[in-house]
Amino acid sequence: MSETTPILSVRGISKSFPGVKALAGVDFNLYQGEVHALMGENGAGKSTLIKLLTGVYERDQGQIFLEGKEIRPHSPNHAQEMGISTVYQEVNLVPTLSVAENIFLGRQPLRFGAIQWQKMKTGAEAALQRLNLNLDVKQQLSSYSIAVQQMVAIARALDISAKILILDEPTSSLDSNEVAQLFKVVRKLKKDGLGIIFVTHFLDQVYEISDRITVLRNGQLVGEFETGALPRIELIKKMIGREFEAFNAQDDKRESSAEIDKKQFMKVERLSKKGAVVPFDLSLHIGEVLGLAGLLGSGRTEIARLLFGIDKADHGRIFLDNRQVAFFSPRKAIAFGFGFCPEDRKTSGIIEELSVKENIILALQAKKGWLHTISRKTQEEIAATYIRTLNIATPNADQKVKNLSGGNQQKAIVARWLASNPRFLILDEPTRGIDIGAKAEIQKLILSLSNEGMSILFISSELNEVTRCAHRVVVLRDRRKITELTADQIDEQVIMHTIAEG
């Protein structure tokens, strides 16, 4: 690693969006010939930082220096011209065109205004050769694996001139062989003297390839560390950190699972889906809160989707009340008394244009069918009840739900499910991006629902939340169920160790 001045240096950079401070005075240094991992959970500010570097956003405050000169990238193109290239998880190439075209799109070699296909072919082969790759560049890009596509993207970036290469979660959809293939290329580029920023959620990979780590949390810099000198457990602690205690839920939670109704509600055997989650077992009792802990991409959302019938499992069986059931649509799952608050509130949760009232009664109405219309009066009563009990801040029930704040939108979705009177509720990151007060309310609600006999699958990146609410915690890593913790084992430290070491 070179000890000279950094090739890229970020000083006190800040960026705000309406209602959120995405980055607050963050510093960042990247040297030539190093792989620098950028770590943090959702909302930490990683992607905002990268978007500032690549000119997708413009910064509010702070400075960016490239080789000692201050720069102001105003578009991804501009950034690329200056030598900052990015390769995303979703390959931003054109799948329907050939490999060679993808490398040269927009800058094809011309002769009398005509594209020289032969020259483009040899040029593309040379660019890939730099990464020790031999491909038939005339083939359609989509005929190659995602890993190869990513390397084509890297080849394009390098061919345009890259001093800095940003790899934004490049490994999320790769299998281990493909990761190895990619890392071989990364090591070569490192040797060639590029500065590489590596964003990922996979700890193993960070320790395998990176030289240094910068950790962000809630838009703030936690620190910059030598990878070798930072034990995994410390890294996880720094990433997850601690929210201040908004309330003490431990009091409400029944002390041991002994108090929980022994009756089993659901049992899952060897459920799996390729590319989503490897076979896992799961059981859930009546009135139990089962926590799913794991980093982003560990398979937690994938499990929720399988259970709710959104995705079809490849293998495995689900038993409800000791009877095997099969459902491949949310509609069927709902008929069995399931409910699901999805992770992405905006795209798959709320119906923006509809009113709060309509959003709340939607699932119940869907369950009843269109002919058994809930009367206007009952609708209003239901809406009023949940607006009151969940404390949804809205001027009235007829307000469009999109005008509500994130936390209140989340509560409206929870209300939607509560109104349908489910036996089993899946909550995927129900507290993401909402303020502390609302978080505490949702946590309280989870416990009181479980007291009333509802079974809950609770997914959250915030471990303190999981430890507070869950009677049992399933720990996931790399799409695999690692272990199950009960009673006294449920402790942030223990969970973090489990995620780190397996």
Add this chain to the structure above:
Amino acid sequence: MKIKIDRKYIPVIATFLVALLLYCGVGIRYPGFMTFRVFVNFFIDNAYLGIAAIGMTFVILSGGIDLSVGSMVAFTGVLTAFLIEKQGLHPLMAIVISLGCGSLIGYVMGCLIHYFKSAPFIVTLTGMFFCRGLANLISLESIPIYNPVFKSFVRLAVELPGRIKIPAIVFIFLLVFIAAIYIAHFTKFGRNVYALGGSSQSALLMGLPVGRTRIAVYALSGFLSALAGVVFTMYTSAGYGLSGLGMEMEAIASVVIGGTLLTGGVGYVAGTLVGVLIQAIIQTFITFDGTLSSWWTKIAIGLLLLIFILLQRFISQASRISKPTETVNI
């Protein structure tokens, strides 16, 4: 890997096979069918459709659609006739004005689609009614053209042995065809059109001139539709505001039958030519048959279009080309 590549070509191969089968099938039934004269007639009778379909090919390759084609043919046809006969303009002048009007309307539609992020179908559907209205506004009656200069254009032809005349419009069509292949495969603009249709989000992030390309595609389609209108006027020696009814469908059918994916990004100009020929064969067959009525053409084309759309769906589902469906908000 081999299989996947084959998949990409399935629609085009299917197109060629269908064309060949149809041609031979009809040829066996009607001996007079497989003559060179009939073959030349395919091109004479469908030159205007072919030209418009080539414009449509670019639009569909870019991931859009242009429903204004048929009305544009009617409008520019009637405008040309009107300018020559009623305004006494020189035919060349009249043609240039018509082509200019077509390009301009196409350009405006492109701008509406790009700058206001409006759905192409609704903008071009509006364009379709606008042009039809303008055509009817100019004249409700058919305007026959007697202008000697124009007549001499029409009579321009190459005579082959066997007294087979190949008129100018066929050469215009072939010229457009060759130029289109060149544009599609050997210019940056052409490749940008493919990229735009393949993934507009990627195209944007790769720094391609997405907006310029999209607008240019509709302007090009407008220009070619206008040219088709002029050619149609030469073909019929008249301009008529009710011509080209439902022609947009025939153009779209030519493109889709020609193996271009409706989702954009994949396809060939050459395929479109075959698509046009398939329709020509069907039409000629119906004429040869004599007992079948002309409306069978519409039904047959609708059916073919449907079959090819379904074929495309199954191919894309099989190869799971996932494309981002949401638009980029930057």
Add this chain to the structure above:
Amino acid sequence: MSINKTNHTINNHGFVTLIWPLMGLAAILLFNLFFTPNFFHIEIKDSHLYGSLIDILNRAAPVILISIGMTLVIATAGIDISVGSVIAISGAIAASLIAKTGAPLLVVVTVPLLISMILGAWNGFLVSAIGVQPIIASLILMVAGRGIAQLITDGQIVTFENKAFEYIGNGFLFGIPFTITIIALVFGVTQTLTRKTALGLFIESVGCNPTASRFSGISVRSIKQVVYIFSGFCAGVAGLIAAANIKGADSNNAGDGLELDAILAVVIGGNSLDGGKFSLTGSLIGALIIQSLTTTILTRGVPVEVTRVVKALVVVAVFLAQSETFRNSIRAKFRRRTP
């Protein structure tokens, strides 16, 4: 189809959005009050109502009917441009049944309607089960359907004499044209079905966010299927009226261009082409605006062809006004001007 949903705060939907179409209608009527003599004159001849206003309502019948179906299709973020051809088919079947078989009235009415619904179901199948873009799915039927209609009538204009059937188009019920009764009936039933049952909520939900709707247990596929069937039904009824009106079926021209009129009516009525919230009343007013605009243009002696150009321009204006980008750029310009 690309849909841009931005989260700007916009005033609540509902009555507010109806103000613009209502004002548009009022403006046209006001114009006629001053410039068209006897425009508001309604007289009773042979205990039947006559007059320009009644005439507008009567002539607007096909557009109103189609735009009712179209409203629901558009609310699911779809489109159905095959309605013109379905009108032609429905009319052709009815005319042929009367002219060639002399079938009883019940058959003459139900068979075309059933076929129209099957055609709608076909569109719905392509859209919801196969995943074909709505515009393409209905385009196939738009052109092939015209051919089918011509096939049924053998390319001729089939005329007939049948007092009972003609009543659908020309009859009077309690002094009011029977077509108006039909409109009122279809409108009333649709309004009831969508507002008094949960159907409307489901349609809006599907149009606004299909993913979230599916996650909430709504069968997105069935909802889409249903609206296309309904659109086919509306076109079928319009086809019967058109046939009864001219005592014949003209497969070439029946329903031609009505698809844009209907889309225009829906859009003028304040409904968004992106789907979601819908207002049937808005579409009704939109259809009336279009018809009174057409009638006004005609009574002023302007050739009928101009109406198409005017309508096209109105569509552009209206959907520019709907475009978020356009409004923002206008707003930005105003802001720049005011210091």
